[in-house]
Amino acid sequence: MKNRDNSFDFLKGFLIILVVVGHAIQLNYGENSWSNPVFNIIYxxxxxxxxxxxxxxxxxxxxxxxxxLILNKFERLLIPAIINSLIILLILLISNKFHDITIWQLYNVSKTYWYLICLFVLTIIYYAFFKGNTITKIIIIVAYISSLFFYNRIPVFLFVDCQIIRMFLIMGLGIIYSKYKNNIHHIFVDKILTKVITVFCIVIVITVTRYYYGTNMLNYPIYIRILDGITCSIIAYIILHKTSNICQKYTPKLDKHLIETGKISLGIYLIHVVIGRFITYFKIPLIPEHKIICSILLSLLLYITSVKIIKNIKNKKVKRYLLGG
Structure with missing residues (x-):
């Protein structure tokens, strides 16, 4: 059995904290979230x-x-998403005293955990791609290219709101990176000139994108949004990977904490969203005149409460179906 690569748990730990911070900013800023530079960077x-x-x-x-594969991913991804969505729906019904629930509200609840739905579907698609014959591979490639041309005419829920199309290529790049990691490092990491040129080109793409399309990525054409997500993710991966090495060497306690956070990142994702929806639906007052301070405090509340809940759930079946692990 291979030893667990803690660097990826470190990454997941750091990323899930950013997810919590992003949602805390959304709770405070609402539709004006894109005016917050931290929110812009995170997203x-x-x-x-x-x-x-x-x-x-x-x-x-x-x-x-x-x-x-289907049973494993359904149990690990979709069942926790369904259960926590039902909890959110119950919170919504109670907050509205079981009346005046709109179709739009129900729809928003159904796509709460879009990331897990997206990951489930992409896993099946790539499984079919790698296990299937040449015709299967061609069908998947043609279907994806066609989806880019007809993006505004395809079913909204699965492919747009659950971001299947946007995330398809980035997952493929993760698969390629895993398979050819040594070769990629030899070309783009070990050689200083190649690394500098690669990073320079990525920075140019990110800068030009924001110059022409602004900072709100929701306004980007789909192909620009995909390209921007890939380039920003590459830069973030390089920075966070270096940060992991530095923390491991100089701040082992922080390193250990982020690794442990990464191991329960799915549970944190599921639970903190429920808490956030509770705050939204019951209209719990925040501090509108101190949005930055309130966002920091709310981030801490969501994170600490989620971790405490996870650590206090001892039953293995409850953990599996509620937290995905």
Missing amino acids: TFHMPLFIFISGYFFQSSLKRNFKE
Whole structure:
């Protein structure tokens, strides 16, 4: 059995904290969240990088047969998403005293855990791609390219709101990176000139994108949004990987904490969203005149409360179905 690569747990730990911070800012700023520079930076890479990491570990899925894969991912990803969505729905019903619930509210609840739905679907698609014959591969490639051209006419829930199309390539890059890591490092990392040129080109792409399209990535055309997610994720991965090495050497306690956080990142993702929706639906007053301070305090509240809940759940079945682990 291979030793666990703690550097990826470090990455997941750091990223899930950014997810919590991003949601805390949303709770405070609402529709004006994109005016917050921290929010802008976080949302350029945090979820694409999570998908990239999932792609990196995709090879283990190919060791299962299709039925085993579906059952495993359904239990680990979709069941926790469904259960926590039902909890959110119950909170919504109670907050509205079981009346005046709109279709739009129900729809928003159904796509709460879009990331888990996205990961489930992408895992199946890539499993079919690698296990299937040449015709299967061609169909998947043609379908993806076609989806880019007809992006505004395809079913919204699965492919747009659950971001299947946006995340398809970044997961593929994670799979390629895992398979050819040594060769990629030899070309783009070990050689200083190549590394400098690569980073320079990525920075140019990121800068030009923001010059022409602004900072709100929701306004980007889909192909620009995909490219921006990939480039920002590459830069973030390089920085965070270096940060992991520095923390391991100079701040081992912080390193250990982020690694442990990474190991329960799925649970934190599931629980903190429930707490956030509780605050939203019951309209718990925040501090509008001190948004930055309130965002920091709310981030701490969401993070610490989620970790405490996870650590206090001892029953293995409850952990599996509620927290995905």
